Amino acid sequence: MSCVPEKFDSLLESSKMPSSEWRSAPFWALNGNLQPEELRKQIRGFHANGLGGFYLHARTGLETPYLSEKWFECIDAAVDEAKKLNMEAWLYDEDRFPSGFGGGLITCDPKYRAKGITLKEVAFQDAATEQLPETTLALFAAEVNGNHAKNVRRLSAGTFRSELKERETLLIFYTDTVARSTWYNDYTYRDTLSVEAVRKFIDLTHE
Incomplete structure (x- = not known):
């Protein structure tokens, strides 16, 4: 009497010739000047070597303009060829990564x-001629020693030059594009x- 459950035995048998969804699907780096027929040829090569699918991923070196008519012609050809071979074609939604900037x-x-908050330190002797960025958020005076600041106080944009004391550093916080x-x-x-x-x-x- 076999101690192997029937379901496991069936799973073991199916793993000998797994369907596409259980086979490897690599990230396919799409770069250079893409051509529909060349993509179809490579997909047939994937299939012949046992892959179940692929992720269509624009990568460094892409010459075909991302999201152009030619780009979609090539993507359509890849998806169509995958369908013919019962493979899975996965779409990645960006040119390189991370997703979100539309190439x-x-x-x-x-x-x-993308923007961030920048801190600029201005020495007392340079504060008199300092021009504030248009995106200034706040000004402070502080006694700065390396990465440490003490006796921090808020300053106003209109009077910061006269308010700053000789031992103090002007701290300007403003938004800036990365x-x-x-x-x-x-x-x-x-x-x-x-x-x-x-x-x-x-x-x-x-x-």
Whole structure:
């Protein structure tokens, strides 16, 4: 009498020739100048080597414009070929990662770019000529020693020059757009706290 449960025995048998959903599905780096027929050819190669599917993922080096007519022509061809071979084609929703900036098609508009709060320290002798950023949030005077500040007090934008004392450092807190990066196609990541920016990404990529 066998001690192996029937269901397990059946599972073991099915694992010898698993369906597509149980086979490997690698991240497929899409770069260079994409061509529908070349993609179909590579997918047939995936199938011949036992893969069950793939993730269509735009990566560094992509020459075909992301989300262009040509891009979708290539994606359609890949999905169609996968369907013919009973494979699973998974769509990744971004050019590189993390998801959310639309390959730069969103963040080419400065108002949708990621922002942060920046602290600028200004020595007493330089405060008289200091011009405040337009996005200044708050000003403080403090006695600063390395990473430590004591006797911190709030200053006003109109009178900070005359209020600052000789032993004090001027601390300016302001919002600033994060630095551009080639990773984000020479723009930045998206402002995740902006409802409008998030909506723009959803409209562009998912709808």
